[in-house]
């Protein structure tokens with residue numbers, strides 16, 4: 291597997307990019323498999339490129355940035371098995387060559403209006419918008435695959451690309467879950483066994499919400515489940531799916547696409563999850579997007 295540090299080392303002519311910060315797990319590999327299949331289908335010369343870049347502009351806590359897993363050799367081997375054509379692992383200087391390149395991100399409303407991740411992690415989406423735009427430019431991505439697990443991020447990037455009139459198409463991939471229902475995340479490795487059990491309250495709260503018939507009842511159901519597990523959420527909300535804004539009580543349910551979103555700290559790890567709302571008939575954790 292080629293590990294490219296410079297954009298010139300990548301095969302030109304267009305690729306599908308899978309942006310990651312490394313520390314890859316099975317959830318990422320599903321994004322890579324999807325990216326590789328689309329790149330092949332579209333005959334893109336650059337194939338599927340996986341970027342591995344721990345982006346300093348999106349961390350609110352220096353500690354989190356420092357301890358973020360850095361395992362590029364192992365990541366590259368996993369990418370090769372999943373069908374990627376190259377790994378792009380640029381330096382901070384390549385992504386942000388000047389102080390100006392770290393400023394003035396193009397940010398859609400969903401990056402700062404909903405009061406969800408944007409409130410819990412101030413400045414986070416400014417960093418995500420900055421780095422995604424740069425990674426799209428550096429790799430010449432025609433498409434970029436993002437997991438639905440980071441739902442607000444997916445909406446931010448989709449809206450940013452629309453604002454920029456960019457040629458990069460954003461491709462959404464469903465959330466991958468472990469057998470117990472926990473959404474896969476690089477940070478799960480820091481959970482103790484006990485915290486992992488408590489963390490399952492997030493997906494359970496979303497399933498409980500899905501059985502209710504109004505957003506208000508759904509949100510109350512989520513809080514009950516989290517409360518019983520001793521998890522204090524940063525938020526547990528049912529919102530319009532793409533702007534993530536709350537809608538007035540009484541909004542006809544079927545006139546809107548909704549999303550239930552939840553985040554909270556369990557032990558030293560912040561977990562987040564989301565599912566479509568209301569749940570479709572027979573929906574289980576693995577069908578929860």
Ligand code: PAF
Pocket residue numbers: 309310311343345348418421422440443
């Ligand atoms: O989801 C992530 O891992 C990161 O936010 C991303 C999209 C790779 C940007 O650094």
